[in-house]
Amino acid sequence: MALVAGLALSLGACSQSSGLLTSEPEVPGSAKVAGAEVPRSEAEKAAEHWGKAHAGQPRNGKAALNYARSLKALDRKAEAFAVLQSSYLYNAQDREYLSEFGRLALDQGHAPMAQQLLERADDPAKPDWRVLSARGVALAQQGHYKAAVPFLERARALAPNQPSVINNLALVYTMDGQATQAEPMLRQANASTGADPRVRQNLALVLQLQGKKEEATRVAMGYDQPLPPAAAPVSIAARPAPANVASVAPAAQRVVAPAPTAERTMPAPQQAVARNELPPVRAVAARPRVPAAPVAEADPDVLIREAIAAEVAHEQERSRITTSSVPRQ
Template identity: 30%
Template sequence: MSSAKTSLALIAFALAASACASTPKVDKEVELAMQEALRPASAEERAAANRADPLTRANFWAKESNKDAEDLKVAIEFARALREIGSHDRAVDVLSRTLIVHPDSPDVLMLLGRIHMAQGDVATAGRAFQRATEVAPQRSETWAALGTTYDRQGQHRLAQTSYLKALEIEPLRTTTLTNYGLSLVLSGDLVGAEAKLRLAAANPDAGARVIENLALVLGLQGKFDDMKKVSGAAAPDQVVDQNVALLQGLIQPTRSWDALTEPAAPVRLAEAETPLAAPASRETEEAPQRTLRQRN
C-alpha cells in the first residue's frame, strides 16, 4: 500500500474512532436535556406561577400540560387559567380530553359545568353537574350547582330538591341558602324565601349581596320597615328610600326568572358570586348582574 493510501486510511480510522468516542457523550447530553425539558415544575414554581398575571399563568400551565397532558391537577389548573383569560372554548377542550382519562373527576365536571354556565349553555352545564352529583354525591356544591341550572330553566321544584340535598350535607352554606331562598321567590313562596335568606344573612360570610336579596324579599312582602332595617347596614339611606319607594309602586306577583331579574333602577344590583368561590373553590356558577341574584 502506498504511503498516501496508508495516511488516508489512518485519518479515516482516527475520525471514526473519534466519532465513536464522542457519540455516547452527545447522546447522554441530549438525554439529560430531554429529561430536564420534561421535568414537572416544583411545588414552589407552581405556586409562584399562580401568583402571576393571568396570561403568564396560562403560558406556564400550557407548558406543564405539554409535559404530561394526562396529569389531572395540571389539566384543571390549565383550564382555570384559560378561563381567566377568556379562552373558554380551549378550556372546554382541555377538560373534555381530561374526562376521557379521568371520567369520574368531580373537579373536572364542576369546572366544565361552570364554564358552560358562563357561556349561557345551561343544558350542557346541567349535564356536567348531574354527573358530578353521581360521582361525588357527598359534596354539597355539586347539588347546589345542579339546582341553579334547574332554576335557570324554570324547573324550580327540581331546583329546590337539589338545594335540600346540598343543605343536608352542609346545612349553613351561605350560597346554597341564598339560591334556595331565591328559588322559593321564583315559585311564589316569599315567606319560605325570607326564612332561608335570613339564615344566609346571619352567616359571617354573607356579604352585602345576601343582605340586598333579603331586603328585596321583605319589600316584596310589603315589609318596608323591616326592609329599611336590613338594607340600612349595606346601603346609604337615600338608596334605601329609593328602593322602598320603587317597590311600593312596582310590587306585582313573581311569575318567572326573567320577571324577577329585569333590572329596575335605582335598585343597586348585586353580582353573582364566583360557581365552584367563593366559596371553597376558586370558581362558582356565574350569571349576569340582576336585581335578585343567585349564588353558588
C-alpha cells in the same frame, strides 16, 4: 310586580349579574389552586407552570384541570372554560373534570350544557355539595324551580352554613311562591361572615314582596342590621341616634318662640284661573305592546361537538406538520 320581574331576571341572568350564586367569592389577594389557598403571585406562577404543561400535553386531564383552576383563581374564567372545553374529549369520564367544567359552564351562562355535565359529575356514593348546588342553579336558571329544590336541599344538608347554598335555595322558594319560607333563610345567609353582597339585596327583595317596605329599605341601604324575624318593621326615623349625637327633646317638650310679627312675610295672593281658560287635554291612544321574539338557547350538544371537532382538526394539523418535517429516506 316590578320587584317580581327583577327577581326573575336575577334568577335567569348570567352569573355576573345574577341573584343566584354560581361560585364562591375569592379572598382578596389570594386564590385557590388545586384546592389550596395561595397568594395571588403564587397563583400567577401556577398558571404559567400549568399553562406550559397543558400546551405540551393538551390531552392530559390533570394539566388541563390545574391550568383551568389557576385561571379561574385569577378571575380569567372565560379562558378557564375554553381550556376545559378543548380537552373534554379526552376526559369525558373523569368526574372531577366534569364537575369543574360543568360549574364553569354554569358560571359562563351555559345552563343546559352545565346541567348535562353536572349530572354525569354527580357521584351518589360521594356527594359533593358544590355539584348538587350547581345542578339546582342550572335547573332554576331554566325556570324549573320545583325540580331545583331537592338538589339544593341536599346541598344544604351537606353544607348547612354555606351562604351561597342558602341564598340559592331561598330564591328558588321565592320564585315558587314561598317568600315566607325564603325570608329566614336569607336572614341566616346575610348574617354569615363574608356573605356575598347580593344576599343582602335578595333579602331586601323578599321583604318588599311581603309588604315590609320600611325594613326592606333599611336592609337594601345598609342603614342597620336586619330586624329579627319576629319583630315588627320599625320606621327609619325611629332608629336610636348614634352615641356621639346629642339627644333631642320630644316635640311636646320643645318651646319654639314665634318670630316677631314685623319679620314675617306673607306670600302674595295668586290670581285664580278660570276652568274654561285651561287648554283641553287630548287623549292619546295607547300603543300596542309588541311581544319580544324568543331567544333561541344554544344547543349544548352542538357546542360540545364543535369543541371536539376543533380539537380533532388541531391534532390532525399537528400530525401533518410533524410528518412533513421528517426527511424522507
